[in-house]
Amino acid sequence: MKGRLAAACLVLAAAPLAARAGEETLRLKEAPGRDLAQGRCAVCHSLDYIPANAPAMDRAAWGKTIQKMRDRFGAPLTDEEARQILDYLAANYADKS
Amino acid sequence: MPTRRELLRAAAGGWLLGGAPPAARAAGAGGAAETLEALPGKKPLIRRAWRPPNFETPLASLVPEFTRNDEFFVRYHLAVIPEIDAETWRLQVGGSGAQRPITLTLRDLRHGYERVRIAAVNQCSGNRRGLFTPRVPGVQWGNGAMGNAQWGGVRLRDVLNRAGIAGGAVEVVFNGADTPVLAATPDFLKSLPIERALDENVLIATEMNGQPLPHWNGAPARLVVPGWTGTYWVKHLTEVRIETAPFEGFWMKSAYRIPTGKFPGSRFRTQETPETTPITEILVNSLITSHVPGARLKRGAHVELAGKAWDGGSGIAAVEVSADARRSWQPAVLGRDLGRFAWREFRYRIDTSRSGPLELSVRARSRDGATQPDTLTVNPAGYHDNIVQAVSLEVA
Numbered sequence: 038m039k040g041r042l043a044a045a046c047l048v049l050a051a052a053p054l055a056a057r058a059g060e061e062t063l064r065l066k067e068a069p070g071r072d073l074a075q076g077r078c079a080v081c082h083s084l085d086y087i088p089a090n091a092p093a094m095d096r097a098a099w100g101k102t103i104q105k106m107r108d109r110f111g112a113p114l115t116d117e118e119a120r121q122i123l124d125y126l127a128a129n130y131a132d133k134s
Numbered sequence: 135m136p137t138r139r140e141l142l143r144a145a146a147g148g149w150l151l152g153g154a155p156p157a158a159r160a161a162g163a164g165g166a167a168e169t170l171e172a173l174p175g176k177k178p179l180i181r182r183a184w185r186p187p188n189f190e191t192p193l194a195s196l197v198p199e200f201t202r203n204d205e206f207f208v209r210y211h212l213a214v215i216p217e218i219d220a221e222t223w224r225l226q227v228g229g230s231g232a233q234r235p236i237t238l239t240l241r242d243l244r245h246g247y248e249r250v251r252i253a254a255v256n257q258c259s260g261n262r263r264g265l266f267t268p269r270v271p272g273v274q275w276g277n278g279a280m281g282n283a284q285w286g287g288v289r290l291r292d293v294l295n296r297a298g299i300a301g302g303a304v305e306v307v308f309n310g311a312d313t314p315v316l317a318a319t320p321d322f323l324k325s326l327p328i329e330r331a332l333d334e335n336v337l338i339a340t341e342m343n344g345q346p347l348p349h350w351n352g353a354p355a356r357l358v359v360p361g362w363t364g365t366y367w368v369k370h371l372t373e374v375r376i377e378t379a380p381f382e383g384f385w386m387k388s389a390y391r392i393p394t395g396k397f398p399g400s401r402f403r404t405q406e407t408p409e410t411t412p413i414t415e416i417l418v419n420s421l422i423t424s425h426v427p428g429a430r431l432k433r434g435a436h437v438e439l440a441g442k443a444w445d446g447g448s449g450i451a452a453v454e455v456s457a458d459a460r461r462s463w464q465p466a467v468l469g470r471d472l473g474r475f476a477w478r479e480f481r482y483r484i485d486t487s488r489s490g491p492l493e494l495s496v497r498a499r500s501r502d503g504a505t506q507p508d509t510l511t512v513n514p515a516g517y518h519d520n521i522v523q524a525v526s527l528e529v530a
Contacts (some may be wrong), residue, residue, distance in 0.1 A: 057173075060184050081213060081315045083184030093269035102271060109384060111318020133269060 070125030077114060077122060081106075096098050096127035173350055177204045182273050186210035187350070189280035196442065197423045199479065200253075201281030201474065203342050205297055208350040209258050209279060209364065211322050211385075214313045218370055220346075220354045225338070226432030229307065229375030232286035233298025240354055243340060247288035252335055253476035255282045255444045256367055259390055259413050263516035270516035282442070282477045285358045289457045291332045294376060299328070302378045304404050305330035308357055311370035320384035324366050325377070325406070326359065327402055335447075335475065338371060351496075352463050360475035361415050361447030362400075363517075365390045380404040386412065398504060399446060415446030418506060419520040420453060420480070420498040430528045431492075437484045439466075441523070442477040443498035449474035451503075455482045456495040461520070463497070486529050496523045 063084040065071050073082060094102070103119050103126075106112040114122070170178035171189070179189035187208050195205040220240050226234030238246070250480040257280035264274030269484030273279075294306065305325040308389075313321055330336065337358040340347060347353040359366040365385075380386075399415035424440035431437050443450045449471070454463035469479030484494070497506045506522045 057184070057187075063184065081319065082186060085181075085184050089183060089274050090271050093271045093274075098271060109320070109388065110314075111316045113316075113318075 039059060066127075066129045068125060068129050070121045070128075074122045074125045077112065077118065081110065081112070087126065091130040091132040093133060094126070095131045095133040096123070098133065099123055099126040099131060135405070166217070173208060173320055174233075175204065175348055176208070176350060177202070179205065180276070180278065181205065181345070182275060186213045186215070188273045188275075191281055191348075193277060193423060193426070196278060196280065196281070196421065197440075199470070200283055200343055201399050202268055203283075203345055203348050203351070205245075205254075206281045206283065206342070206348070206351055206395060207258065207279050209273075210312060210369075212312045212314045212319070214315060216311050216370070217349060218311055218354055223354050223372075225355065225374065227293055227297045227374045227376075229377050230302045231303030231376035231378045233300055236293075236297050239491065240292070240340065242382060243288055243338065243355065244294075247292045249286065250289060250337065251284055251286045251341075252337065252358070252360055253282065253284050253447075253473040253509055254335075254358060255280060255416065255475065256358075256364050257416050257444075257479050259363040259365050259517050260515065262519035265519060266510065266512070266516045270514060272516055279364075282444075282472070283342050285337055285339040286344070286358075287337040287339035287355070287358065289334060290336045290338055290374075291334065293338060293374065294331060297374075297376065299332075299376055300378065303328050303376045304379065305377050305381050307373075307375040307381045307383075308366075308368040308371060309373040309375075310352070310356075310368045311372050320370070322385055323381070323383045324368055325383075325386055325405070326362075327404060328376075330359070330362070330400070338374075348510075361445075363390075363413055363416055365413065380435035389515075391515070392517055396511055396513065397518055413517050416444065417518050417520040418445035418450075418500040418504045419443070420495075420496050420506065420523050422496055422523050422525050425525050425527060427526050428528065430485065430530055431486050433486055433489050433529050435486050437486055439482045439484050439494055439496070439525075441480055441496065443468075443480055444477035445498070445500040445502075445504065447475050448500045448502035448504075450478040450498055451501045452499045453478075453480035453482075454497055456497075457485065457492065459493070460495050484527075489529050490530055492527045 060083050065075050143447040168326045171181040172178045182188040187210055189208040191205055191207045225238040260272055261275050263272050263281040264276050307325045310322045338355050339358040340355050355371045357368045391414050392413050394411045402412045402414055420443040422441040443453045453466040455466050456463045466480040499505045506520050508522055510521050
């Protein structure tokens with residue numbers, strides 16, 4: 038697990054073209070689980086994808102999305118991390134009416 | 135009470151008007167204000183996502199016949215996007231169905247093949263996803279994940295024929311230089327049915343509106359598949375493979391799929407299952423570019439409703455406007471024909487003789503007889519929103 042994450046960070050560090058100045062100003066809502074969600078999600082994509090999708094999301098939709106990130110896109114998350122991120126996103130970014 | 139669809143359009147149009155009302159801004163995609171930001175070499179566009187970059191063309195920039203290179207929308211799935219040196223760039227053409235694999239330089243492409251140009255709409259499969267009800271996940275595009283350009287390059291089929299197409303070839307697979315952050319993430323590869331790859335209109339393009347392709351639109355060479363949605367227009371092309379078996383990659387097998395049989399358009403039989411099939415052709419559609427919802431017109435003034443209409447390549451036969459809740463339809467005047475894959479401008483003189491609210495609806499009809507539907511066919515990925523367009527105005 039640690040090895041995979043370290044590898045992920047190395048890949049990110051080796052990809053300076055991926056990020057433009059200013060992305061670091063994007064922040065998720067302050068609530069339990071935020072740091073984990075920010076740290077893991079931002080490996081592959083900017084954090085604005087999360088509020089942008091909130092109107093389309095409920096807890097079940099976030100569950101499917103996190104599963105897709107793990108199974109299809111190879112996000113290295115433990116079950117416990119995935120659960121904490123789901124709790125955080127469902128509590129803060131699930132605005133589907 | 136304006137709908138979310140109207141507010142979204144107003145938000146995008148607000149830039150044109152020098153600032154949308156706060157309500158419209160608040161109703162932008164994702165419920166947040168829409169941010170305009172300029173990528174290097176681009177004008178400010180609507181930022182839908184930072185990284186991978188997804189930037190939408192504002193409504194005002196969809197008014198010209200050809201969309202400017204520095205205002206053309208930007209859409210990426212993968213975050214590692216190299217700046218490619220045109221001198222060292224190479225295109226590998228091979229695969230299990232190629233008889234003589236070849237490697238091409240940009241110079242080979244420029245001088246070794248007949249140069250051709252074609253005007254065509256490039257429209258993202260998910261254009262208008264942000265207008266869907268119910269909402270669906272994905273980049274929450276408004277109307278501007280599209281544009282019309284004059285593409286210049288060589289015919290894909292000329293390159294494929296140089297490599298030699300073996301009997302039994304079923305698909306051609308395309309890879310670009312953009313890559314994922316994690317090795318475990320599927321690289322963005324797409325395939326076309328062999329018969330579409332051999333269509334004379336499909337290009338390996340190196341120019342856009344007479345200029346070299348902008349970095350954010352696929353420099354130095356990209357695929358141009360007129361009539362088919364943008365997902366097939368692979369940017370920063372590095373590899374073309376003629377294959378004798380259907381391509382199994384994630385971006386074909388799992389992504390960019392629609393329910394089988396629910397929509398018109400070419401079938402992609404080697405990728406079809408009883409449940410789902412790849413999205414293929416752009417459906418007949420229109421966009422009002424002259425007015426945003428709530429616009430006020432002066433009574434008695436000469437005012438024209440205007441916009442664009444396009445389809446997947448049969449061309450536009452007519453655009454009609456209704457001012458009486460879609461009971462009767464009047465023809466709009468069509469602009470210059472730029473080719474059957476391009477969009478067509480339309481104009482319609484608005485009757486401003488009576489004060490009060492005025493709702494105008496617009497529908498296009500293609501030369502193959504297809505028209506825009508009244509209701510959305512809901513699908514999980516939010517594709518193919520081509521419903522009749524409407525705008526609420528006020529004459530005073």
